[in-house]
Amino acid sequence: MGRPNRAIRDAITQRRADAIDLKLAGVDWLTIARKLAADPSINSDGVAYPQGYGIDKYKRGQEPPTDKRLIELACKDVSKALLERTTVLDGNSDELRQLMVERLERLFFTVYRAAIRSGDYQAVDRAVRIIERSSRLLGLDRPVRADLSGPDGGAVQVETAGLAELERLIALAGTAEGGDAEG
Incomplete structure (x- = not known):
């Protein structure tokens, strides 16, 4: 199919921005997906959203995507848009x-x-x-120094455990969870 032209890329960028705006406004995923669908029969506004979800099927006259697929597409759009925004912010920090x-x-x-x-x-x-x-x-604040100490200001005691001891503790934890539970 090749790389989409500038108009298509701009429409996809707008769709993603609209998806984020709707999600930030508290709109549920299915409503977002239907609002941004290409097929007017499922689009909540009754119009063909430019480069909307299911645009390929709509252009070929096929059945529109299922609600589940629409939700997947909306989630994917929001994730990609947030990732793009993060990348731009990192580059311009x-x-x-x-x-x-x-x-x-x-x-x-x-x-x-x-x-x-x-x-x-x-x-x-x-x-x-x-x-x-x-x-x-x-970054003008100096880091706060934290001194760790044991009981009564003494040294911190560090203990190490071998694999056998760790497995024993895991087994004990497992029996405590599955054992006699008071209810």
């Missing part, structure tokens, strides 16, 4: 981070002025939260 920093700086300027001029404690609190968020976003 530095640009997005800079954009977020600039937004936070604009917010900070306004809140900072209100905090300094009026001494408004809510504005001070908001300014501190913006600073904290900016610091996390830019």
Whole structure:
């Protein structure tokens, strides 16, 4: 069949975006699938959705896909669209981070002025939260050091077990689950 042309690719991209929007709105899978179906007889809007589900069958005059198949197609669309969005976000993460920093700086300027001029404690609190968020976003916070200790501040005792001991513990757990259960 070959690679789809630009118009078809754009229509598929739009279909996937519509599927995500509907899912985010809380619409169930079957309703999404019917709304995005190519065959007007099953499309909930009564129209042929461009590059909708079952487009090949619709063009050949065959029976539309079953509800189960429609749901599979809708799920696949949402998964692919989310994967594509994640890939784009990963590729643009530095640009997005800079954009977020600039937004936070604009917010900070306004809140900072209100905090300094009026001494408004809510504005001070908001300014501190913006600073904290900016610091996390830019990786300025140092990692928190966590010291682990055993009882009474002593050393942590580490025990190792061999395969035979692990198998024994698994067997004990299995008999405890299947044994006398109080109910």
